Amino acid sequence: MSILIEREWMAASREMKRPTKESRLRKEDWVRAAYSTLSDSGWKSLNVEALAKRLGVTKGSFYWHFKDRNDLLDEILLRWHDQLVITRAEANGGSPADKIRFMLDIVATSKRPGRGGSLELAMRIWARQDPKVATVVESVDQQRLSYTADLFQQAGFDPAEANARALLLFSYIFAQGLLSFAGNTAVMERLHTQCRALIEGH
Known part of the structure; x- marks a missing residue:
């Protein structure tokens, strides 16, 4: 084998072994794309073709990770049910008051303000059409x-007051993403300060 042919053969071999974008995509990438699509366009837009286009790959890549569309939808519900906000609060640690403050501050420090509210709204619209999703949403709320x-009870509030403040906290967290002035930093900072004082105050 001449040196030139050998080099060409080695180059071709490396090209064949080089991972493509599709082979590098993880299951997590598809789920994140699905969440973004759900937030932007609603549950009816959750189809394999649209997600593949969003990721810039072919549909074949999808089937490395999921059996079918329903398998993806089940994964979306499972991960949403895992409650990232609670997991993050626990991982952050501290006293009960520290965890409450951390959950409140997630709103103020979010890199994508409004995304959480859009996803919440999309999930609840989906739940109106699908009893399975409705069951998951109810479980998550509880x-x-x-x-x-x-x-809040650990922080010193009686049960009735603790329940009311918990409801107020989540109403604030998710409603802020749906407000028309959510992109106005000054307004949102004032709102956050006032809501935090109201929710945490004794």
Whole structure:
């Protein structure tokens, strides 16, 4: 084999072994794309073709990770149910008051303000059409409120007051993303300060 042919053969071999964009995509990438699509366009837009186009790959890549569209939808619900906000609050640690403050500050420090509210709204619209999703949404709401009300009780509030403040906290967290002035930093900072004082105050 001549040196030239050998070099060409080695180059071709490396090209064949080089991972493509599709082979590098993880299951997490598809789920994140699905969440973005759900937030932007609603649950009816959650189809394989649209997600593949969003990621810039072919549909074949999807089937490395999911059996079908329903498998993806189940994964979306499972991960949403895992409650990242609660997981993050626990990982942050501190006293019950520290965890409450951390959950409130997620709103102020979000790099994508409004995304959480859009996803919440999309999930609830989807739940109106699908009993399975409705069951998950109800379970998530109960989990959030129970966890947060318990924090308020540990912080010294009686059960009725703790439940009311837990409901107010999550109403604020998710409603702020739906407000028309959510992109106005000055207004949102004032709103955050006032809501934090109201929710945390004794």
